[in-house]
Structures are given as C-alpha cells and as structure tokens.
Amino acid sequence: MKVSVLQENLAHGLGIVSRAVAPRTTLPVLANVLVATDEGRLRLSATNLEIGITCWIGAKISDEGSTTVPARTFADLVGTLPDGQVDMDLVVQTQTLHVRSGTSNTDIKCIDAQEFPPMPVPDLRDGVVFNVSDLREMIKQVVFAASSDEARPVLTGVLLTVEDNLVTMAAADGFRLSVRKAELSQGSAQSMKAIIPARALNELARIAGDGDDTVTMSLPPGRGQVIFRTDDVELTSQLIEGSFPDFEQIIPVMHNTRTVVSSAAFLKACKQAEIFARDGSHIARLNITPGDELQPGSVEISAQSEETGSSEAVVEATIEGQPVLIAFNVRYLREVLDVVGTPNVALETTAAAAPGLIRPMGDDGFLHVIMPMHLGG
Amino acid sequence: MPIQILPDEVASQIAAGEVVERPASVVKELVENALDACADHITITVEGAGQKLIEVADNGQGIPANQLSIALARHATSKLTSAEDLFNIRTLGFRGEALASIASVSRFSITSRIREEEAGARLLVEGGQMEGGPVPVGAPAGTVVRVEDLFYNVPARRKFLKTDTTERSQIDDFVTRYALAYPQVRFLLVQEGRTALQTTGSGNRREVLASLFNADIARQMLEVNAVYEDFRVFGFISPVGLTRANRRGITLFINGRWVQDISLSTALIQGYHSMLMVGRYPLAALFIELPPNKVDVNVHPTKTEVRFTDRDELFKGVQSAVRRALLAHSPVPAMGGQLRWTPTPPQTFSRRDGWQPPEMAPDTQIEAASVMPEYKHQPVLPAGNVPLLRLIGQVGTAYLVAEGPDGLYLIDQHAAHERILFEKFMAEHKQSVASQTLLDPVTLELEPGASRLLEENLPLMGRLGFEIEVFGPNAFKVRSVPVLLSGVDPGAAVRVVIEDFEEDEAPLQDQIEAKIIARVCKRAAVKAGQVLSQEEQRTLLSDLETCQSPRTCPHGRPTMIHLSIDLLERQFGRTGAR
Numbered sequence: 029m030k031v032s033v034l035q036e037n038l039a040h041g042l043g044i045v046s047r048a049v050a051p052r053t054t055l056p057v058l059a060n061v062l063v064a065t066d067e068g069r070l071r072l073s074a075t076n077l078e079i080g081i082t083c084w085i086g087a088k089i090s091d092e093g094s095t096t097v098p099a100r101t102f103a104d105l106v107g108t109l110p111d112g113q114v115d116m117d118l119v120v121q122t123q124t125l126h127v128r129s130g131t132s133n134t135d136i137k138c139i140d141a142q143e144f145p146p147m148p149v150p151d152l153r154d155g156v157v158f159n160v161s162d163l164r165e166m167i168k169q170v171v172f173a174a175s176s177d178e179a180r181p182v183l184t185g186v187l188l189t190v191e192d193n194l195v196t197m198a199a200a201d202g203f204r205l206s207v208r209k210a211e212l213s214q215g216s217a218q219s220m221k222a223i224i225p226a227r228a229l230n231e232l233a234r235i236a237g238d239g240d241d242t243v244t245m246s247l248p249p250g251r252g253q254v255i256f257r258t259d260d261v262e263l264t265s266q267l268i269e270g271s272f273p274d275f276e277q278i279i280p281v282m283h284n285t286r287t288v289v290s291s292a293a294f295l296k297a298c299k300q301a302e303i304f305a306r307d308g309s310h311i312a313r314l315n316i317t318p319g320d321e322l323q324p325g326s327v328e329i330s331a332q333s334e335e336t337g338s339s340e341a342v343v344e345a346t347i348e349g350q351p352v353l354i355a356f357n358v359r360y361l362r363e364v365l366d367v368v369g370t371p372n373v374a375l376e377t378t379a380a381a382a383p384g385l386i387r388p389m390g391d392d393g394f395l396h397v398i399m400p401m402h403l404g405g
Numbered sequence: 406m407p408i409q410i411l412p413d414e415v416a417s418q419i420a421a422g423e424v425v426e427r428p429a430s431v432v433k434e435l436v437e438n439a440l441d442a443c444a445d446h447i448t449i450t451v452e453g454a455g456q457k458l459i460e461v462a463d464n465g466q467g468i469p470a471n472q473l474s475i476a477l478a479r480h481a482t483s484k485l486t487s488a489e490d491l492f493n494i495r496t497l498g499f500r501g502e503a504l505a506s507i508a509s510v511s512r513f514s515i516t517s518r519i520r521e522e523e524a525g526a527r528l529l530v531e532g533g534q535m536e537g538g539p540v541p542v543g544a545p546a547g548t549v550v551r552v553e554d555l556f557y558n559v560p561a562r563r564k565f566l567k568t569d570t571t572e573r574s575q576i577d578d579f580v581t582r583y584a585l586a587y588p589q590v591r592f593l594l595v596q597e598g599r600t601a602l603q604t605t606g607s608g609n610r611r612e613v614l615a616s617l618f619n620a621d622i623a624r625q626m627l628e629v630n631a632v633y634e635d636f637r638v639f640g641f642i643s644p645v646g647l648t649r650a651n652r653r654g655i656t657l658f659i660n661g662r663w664v665q666d667i668s669l670s671t672a673l674i675q676g677y678h679s680m681l682m683v684g685r686y687p688l689a690a691l692f693i694e695l696p697p698n699k700v701d702v703n704v705h706p707t708k709t710e711v712r713f714t715d716r717d718e719l720f721k722g723v724q725s726a727v728r729r730a731l732l733a734h735s736p737v738p739a740m741g742g743q744l745r746w747t748p749t750p751p752q753t754f755s756r757r758d759g760w761q762p763p764e765m766a767p768d769t770q771i772e773a774a775s776v777m778p779e780y781k782h783q784p785v786l787p788a789g790n791v792p793l794l795r796l797i798g799q800v801g802t803a804y805l806v807a808e809g810p811d812g813l814y815l816i817d818q819h820a821a822h823e824r825i826l827f828e829k830f831m832a833e834h835k836q837s838v839a840s841q842t843l844l845d846p847v848t849l850e851l852e853p854g855a856s857r858l859l860e861e862n863l864p865l866m867g868r869l870g871f872e873i874e875v876f877g878p879n880a881f882k883v884r885s886v887p888v889l890l891s892g893v894d895p896g897a898a899v900r901v902v903i904e905d906f907e908e909d910e911a912p913l914q915d916q917i918e919a920k921i922i923a924r925v926c927k928r929a930a931v932k933a934g935q936v937l938s939q940e941e942q943r944t945l946l947s948d949l950e951t952c953q954s955p956r957t958c959p960h961g962r963p964t965m966i967h968l969s970i971d972l973l974e975r976q977f978g979r980t981g982a983r
Contacts, residue, residue: 200844309839399840401841403838
C-alpha cells in the first residue's frame with residue numbers, strides 16, 4: 029500500500045473513527061484503525077464490536093493495500109505533523125507503515141488487516157433517507173430518556189420504527205418516556221422496527237456532518253445490525269434484542285388539567301428548584317392553580333432539602349381545568365424542557381398519582397411522559 | 406536380658422521426664438500447687454534460667470510437719486481420694502506426681518508451716534533421696550519450695566534445654582497466663598534478681614492483660630462475657646484490626662487451667678469469620694468455666710490437653726460469644742492502633758440463630774482508662790464521626806484513598822455507600838419515604854410461600870416506599886419504588902426484600918424495617934469494581950462525613966481502615982518503635 033493524503037483530512041478522519049476504538053480489550057486488533065484503499069479514497073475504520081465507524085478521506089493512491097494501525101499512536105502522530113501532504117508506505121512483510129511528512133520520517137508497527145473484523149457492506153437501495161439536521165433533532169429529544177442501567181438492556185436503547193413515511197423514535201428508562209415522530213421527505217417502501225443503542229445514536233449525532241446532508245439508514249436482514257451512511261461516514265451498530273414496552277398504551281389519552289407555560293420560565297424555575305432538590309430525592313412539587321377573571325393562573329415549583337434549605341418559584345400559566353398538586357423528579361423536568369424547542373409548553377395532568385404529559389405548543393411530533401413521585405407514609 | 410522391675414530411682418526419673426520437661430514445667434507444677442493451696446500471694450524467684458534456682462513461695466494452707474515426707478512420695482496427694490473424684494476435679498493438680506518428680510531430678514527443699522502451728526518444718530531431698538527427716542524451722546505460714554540445680558543428675562535432659570532466653574520467656578509466659586487466670590492472687594516473678602512480673606491481686610484482669618501483651622493492646626482488647634446453660638465464656642479478644650500471623654496470641658483457660666486445644670482456638674477464630682484476612686489470627690485470653698464432670702483433664706501428665714463431653718455445644722458457645730463481642734464493637738480497625746475509638750453502639754440486627762445484640766456494650770474504654778492513666782491524654786476521636794477527609798484517589802476500583810488530619814484512610818466504596826444510603830433511608834423513613842412511580846408497572850411472579858410473606862407485609866413495604874398491588878394468585882404489580890432505589894431493577898429490589906422475610910421466622914417490626922433497608926441499600930450501593938469519577942468519589946466522602954456511624958456498613962463490616970501518621974513513620978523507619 030502506498031498512498032498520499034492531506035494531514036488535515038487524515039486528522040479529521042481519525043478523530044471521527046477514534047470513538048469506536050476499544051482501548052482496553054483482549055483483542056489487540058480492536059485498538060487499531062483499519063487503513064485501506066477503497067475505490068480511489070482511503071478508508072479508516074474502527075470497531076469495538078458494538079459500534080463500528082468508518083470514514084473515507086480523499087487520497088492519492090499509488091498502490092492498493094490495507095493494514096491496521098494502532099489508533100492512539102497514529103492519531104497522536106498525525107496531530108503533530110505539519111499541514112500538507114502525508115505519504116504512507118506499507119512494508120507488507122514486516123507490517124510496518126512508513127509515514128513521511130515534511131522532514132519527519134516514522135515507522136509504525138501494524139497488525140495485518142486480515143485480523144480486523146469484517147465490516148458489513150450495506151445495501152443502500154432500500155434504505156431510509158433522513159435529513160441530517162432532522163435526525164439530529166430527533167435524537168436529541170429522545171436519547172436522554174434512555175436508561176443507563178444495563179440490567180434492562182432494552183431500555184438502554186431507542187426504539188425506531190418506520191411506517192410509510194412516518195418515523196418514530198421512543199426511549200424510556202422506567203420513569204419517563206420520550207416519543208418523537210417525524211415525516212420522511214422520501215417515503216420508505218418497507219416498514220422497519222429496531223432498538224438501537226442510545227450510545228450509537230449519540231455517536232451518530234456527533235459524526236453525521238451537518239446542514240442539508242442526508243443519512244441513509246439500512247437494516248441488513250438477519251444480521252442484527254443497523255447501518256447509517258452519509259457520503260463519507262458510516263456507522264454500524266449492533267441492535268438490542270428484545271421487545272420494547274408498548275409505549276402507546278402508557279401515553280395518557282385524557283387529562284383534567286392543562287397548563288401552558290413559557291418553556292424558558294419553566295426551565296429556569298426547575299433549575300432553581302433542582303439546586304435544593306438534588307440533595308434529597310430530586311423531588312419538586314408543582315402547585316398548579318388555575319386563574320380567574322382577576323389574575324392569571326400560576327404554577328408554583330418548590331423544593332426543599334434538610335441541609336441546604338428550600339426554594340419556591342412561581343411561573344405564570346394559562347390553566348384549563350382543576351387545580352392540582354403533583355410532584356416530579358425535577359431532573360426529568362429539566363431535561364425535557366431543555367429539548368422541547370418551542371417557546372411554550374403544555375403540561376397535562378389528571379391527578380397527583382397519574383402521569384404527567386409534556387407537549388411543545390405547536391409541535392405535534394414530540395411528547396414526553398413523566399411519572400409522578402409521592403411521599404408515602 | 407532378663408526382665409526385671411526397675412529400681413525406684415530409675416522409675417521416678419522416667420516419670421519425671423513426662424512431668425518435668427524444662428524449668429517452666431517446674432514453675433507450672435509448683436505454682437499450681439500454690440494455687441490449689443488457696444494462696445493469694447505467690448512469689449517466684451528464678452535464677453540461671455531456672456537451672457540454678459527456682460523458688461516458689463506462697464502463703465497458702467501449708468503442709469503439717471508430719472505429712473511432709475508423704476507429700477514427697479510418688480502418687481501422694483491431698484487433692485483426690487477415690488477414682489470417682491477423678492471425674493470431678495476442681496483442683497489444678499491431682500496426680501500426686503509433681504513433687505516426687507521434681508525432687509528426683511534436683512536438689513530440693515520444702516519448708517512449710519500451717520497457720521495453726523507455731524513452727525514450720527523443712528525437708529531436704531537430693532536426687533530423690535531424702536536427707537534425713539523433716540527438721541523444725543521458723544517459717545512464715547505457707548510453703549516455700551526451692552529447686553536447685555535442676556537436672557543435675559540428668560545430663561541428657563540438660564543438653565536438650567533451649568537457650569536461657571527461651572527458657573526464661575517460657576517461665577514469663579507461663580506465670581503471666583496464670584496471673585491472668587487468677588487476678589485476685591498477687592504474683593511476683595523475679596528472674597535473675599529483676600522483677601519480671603508483678604500483679605496487684607486487685608482482681609482486674611485487664612491490668613494483667615497489659616503484661617501479657619502490652620498496655621496498648623490491652624486497652625484495645627474487647628471483653629467477652631457469655632453465659633450458657635452449662636458453661637460460661639469470658640475474657641478478652643482482639644478487635645478485628647489487631648491480629649498476629651500465628652495462633653500464639655491465643656490463650657485459653659478451662660476452669661482456671663491453661664490448655665492448648667487446637668479445636669477450641671479454631672472455634673475462636675471461626676468467631677471472626679469473614680473479618681480476618683487469610684493467615685492472620687486474633688489475640689485472645691478466653692476463660693471457659695464448665696462443670697468439672699464435663700471435662701477430662703487426665704489426658705496427659707502436663708494437663709495441657711483436655712477432652713470435653715459436649716464439645717460441639719462448647720465450640721458453638723465460644724464461637725458465638727466471640728462473634729457477638731465483635732459485632733458489638735465495630736470501630737475502624739486502626740492499623741497500628743495509636744488512636745482510641747469510642748466503641749460505636751451495637752449495629753447488629755437479629756440473626757437467624759436468634760442472637761440478640763448484647764444489652765450493653767461493655768464500656769471497655771472507661772475501664773481501660775482507669776487501668777492505664779497514662780493514656781488519658783491521648784486524643785479521643787469523637788464517637789462515630791470521621792474527620793474531614795481529603796480525597797487522594799481510587800485504588801483497584803474498590804477503595805478510596807483519603808487523607809485525614811491523623812493519617813491515611815482507606816475506604817471501601819461499597820460499604821461506605823451502603824452506610825450512606827442506609828442513613829439517608831432511615832432518616833427519610835422517619836418522616837415519609839419519597840417514592841417514584843414506574844412508567845410501566847413491573848409484574849412479579851413469586852412462589853406461593855414468598856408471595857404469602859409479601860402479601861402479609863404489604864403495609865410495611867408501603868411505608869418503605871414500595872407501592873405493590875396484588876395482581877392475582879402469586880402475582881404482584883410493583884407500581885412505585887423508593888426514590889433511592891430508582892436506579893435499581895424494581896423487580897430485583899422487591900425480591901431481595903422478600904428473601905429477608907423468608908430468613909426471619911418471626912421478625913420484630915422495628916428491626917425488620919432496619920434490616921430490610923440495610924439489605925436494599927446493599928443492593929443499591931455502588932459495587933467494588935465500579936469506576937467512580939472524581940466528583941462521585943468526593944461526594945461519597947463528604948456524604949460519609951455526615952453519617953452518624955460512618956465507620957461500619959449496616960451489616961457491621963468496617964467502611965474504612967486507618968493508617969496513622971505514626972504507623973507510617975514507623976513502617977518507613979523514620980522513628981524508632983516506641
């Protein structure tokens with residue numbers, strides 16, 4: 029293998045794939061990055077067997093070939109090279125990669141590319157096409173609600189379903205549920221259903237490029253994998269097996285009280301309450317009082333802690349229905365208010381022991397369910 | 406060679422070989438005689454490591470002049486009259502061999518006066534041959550036995566004696582142990598003109614303990630006191646942090662007799678189950694009192710081996726007495742032990758075998774302070790609280806290393822977190838427990854027995870923050886869990902609690918609540934092997950500082966080990982051993 033690349037392209041590519049490198053592993057080749065010539069470009073790949081990331085960069089190829097280079101060594105080295113051309117030349121017998129740039133000459137010991145796990149080649153013809161910015165927005169609104177508890181693997185993932193031209197993402201951790209629906213610009217011929225690890229989606233949002241690029245998702249049949257592909261980046265992830273809870277039945281269909289507040293004001297009040305709630309059980313009480321002709325309705329958000337003290341904040345609100353006193357984990361409230369993305373938000377409640385539903389005003393695609401807390405005894 | 410009856414002289418030397426092995430055995434036999442004679446003042450004088458002179462003087466009953474020569478005959482004793490008595494022995498001696506044996510291998514003199522007589526009598530014996538009859542002499546009440554030139558006529562035995570230092574320390578060890586067993590007797594041991602041991606006879610065992618180990622260790626020793634139907638176990642054992650690499654720190658007495666019984670010391674060590682590191686052994690001075698007919702001391706002439714009629718019962722008793730004392734005192738094992746911990750209140754919960762925490766943790770500190778006034782000015786750490794700790798880092802993804810004002814602390818992250826959760830939970834529990842409703846209720850299917858138990862305890866579970874509904878035969882729906890457990894699989898958390906119900910046949914309400922909480926906290930606490938961020942580590946430490954009894958986990962294991970600056974300095978050889 030003999031190739032020439034630009035230093036900045038190489039550094040960028042290594043930065044993207046490095047997140048999938050498994051630094052501590054019993055399989056040494058997983059700490060390496062696959063470097064291979066691929067149809068006129070240079071392909072960089074890394075995998076930790078759960079997630080695999082591939083990035084293609086432009087290169088001048090003199091001789092085809094491939095090898096795997098220790099990721100850390102390679103990335104650190106490339107970071108110190110000057111701008112401009114980097115020439116790489118592999119001695120196949122010794123698996124040594126000569127890296128030359130400007131006045132520097134280095135040799136890196138590599139591992140044969142044969143040992144690197146094969147990456148699936150997606151069939152992109154029947155894939156589902158997303159707009160990058162839409163996809164990133166969806167991920168942001170859903171992924172935080174996924175659980176980090178490995179004891180229930182299904183909940184560490186995000187359920188993604190595609191039907192006709194409607195795509196739905198849902199995540200839940202046992203106490204809250206986030207559901208985002210969106211329409212696809214190009215309808216999909218087939219319906220799909222998969223549980224994708226939240227971590228893979230976080231990585232996808234990070235590397236997917238920006239603006240109006242598109243991402244193609246495909247589920248190769250029978251492999252238990254999902255592949256997301258942009259022009260020059262590909263992310264492969266294992267799917268989580270199991271059945272996701274039937275979340276539709278968890279979403280409350282009716283409510284007794286509907287409270288509409290400014291998202292920003294509500295978020296600020298929650299952040300304030302959290303300062304005190306975080307020492308105890310993260311419990312924040314919402315006292316929702318409908319208004320009358322003389323004064324507007326209000327939501328009083330209060331929290332207290334044995335050690336630090338207590339806090340109360342009142343937010344003006346438009347309230348339909350009965351007054352209600354309900355308690356929530358304030359961190360859950362804060363996290364959803366961070367991502368609603370509309371100026372106003374509606375909180376729908378039925379009773380103190382029943383779930384609360386949060387919907388952004390003017391965006392039917394998103395909803396979030398939070399289970400209440402209560403004080404026993 | 407024709408068979409012939411051995412001459413008396415040879416026979417008694419052979420017998421002496423069994424009883425009188427070394428100078429310390431002479432001391433043992435003579436001191437035991439003094440104790441059997443009800444002396445309350447025993448003076449032992451040793452010269453030449455016992456080979457030149459051993460003199461034991463007591464103020465006991467004494468021997469009448471006319472019986473003095475019988476006393477020296479073999480198989481002559483006042484302690485036993487018939488074979489039946491052999492199974493009901495209350496005295497230390499009974500074989501009637503000691504004086505005869507000792508007299509046969511030394512230049513021996515015995516002087517004795519009974520209280521009622523005005524004059525005493527003296528008898529001289531050399532190599533087992535009496536030098537005339539008893540001659541009247543003036544003497545204090547009691548008996549003085551002088552043994553000079555031990556083994557002068559048995560050069561073979563002499564050759565096998567160890568160095569003088571070893572022989573002297575054997576005598577020291579032996580007298581100290583008897584001083585411990587008989588604290589009401591004043592012992593004075595003078596070796597080579599120097600006082601090696603002096604006790605006051607005040608009856609305070611801890612005082613004697615200080616001469617067996619050292620003052621520092623004596624101060625730390627925990628008191629054991631357990632009375633069973635047939636027997637009683639009392640004495641002192643070392644706290645968990647104080648260990649030796651061998652069993653030699655273990656001293657056992659049965660009915661005032663020092664015995665070496667491997668299985669009894671094993672029972673003692675088993676009492677430390679899971680608290681000692683491999684290859685470490687506790688220190689102990691344990692006294693067992695049981696009816697004389699339950700123990701056979703007539704196994705070996707030196708009587709250091711005994712047999713029991715009811716050994717299992719006895720071993721179980723020793724083990725549980727030790728365990729109980731340990732659980733009642735579970736302070737931080739301070740390595741090097743330069744600091745005084747006030748014992749924490751008992752943290753034990755009722756065990757399956759029906760142990761109850763001792764009603765009162767014997768306040769060892771008060772007693773210790775009165776014995777060793779020089780320690781009064783030692784800094785006493787406030788009960789329970791840990792000093793302000795500065796985090797250094799995490800070791801082996803299981804322990805935190807922190808610096809306090811008085812040295813290094815190693816903290817077990819799991820045990821510490823368990824303690825923190827436990828106290829948070831208990832504090833919250835006193836008011837009302839915040840619980841978090843589940844998005845999707847968890848259905849639990851249980852075996853009939855477990856489900857009956859859970860059903861009976863639903864109100865209790867409710868108070869702890871579990872909202873559980875009966876959902877059909879042997880099925881339940883968990884609707885909400887305590888907030889503290891929201892990171893745990895709810896089904897698993899409930900199961901853990903049910904296991905506890907199953908273990909206790911008739912749990913007491915207030916205890917079972919604490920126990921369940923402890924159990925649940927164990928489940929929720931961070932595990933060993935979990936990497937903690939700096940922030941998490943710091944929070945753990947500061948949370949631990951606010952705990953009321955931060956030194957043990959709710960199950961009684963220590964949360965931290967303390968290495969004092971002093972210990973570090975000594976380990977690095979910066980200061981001499983003090």
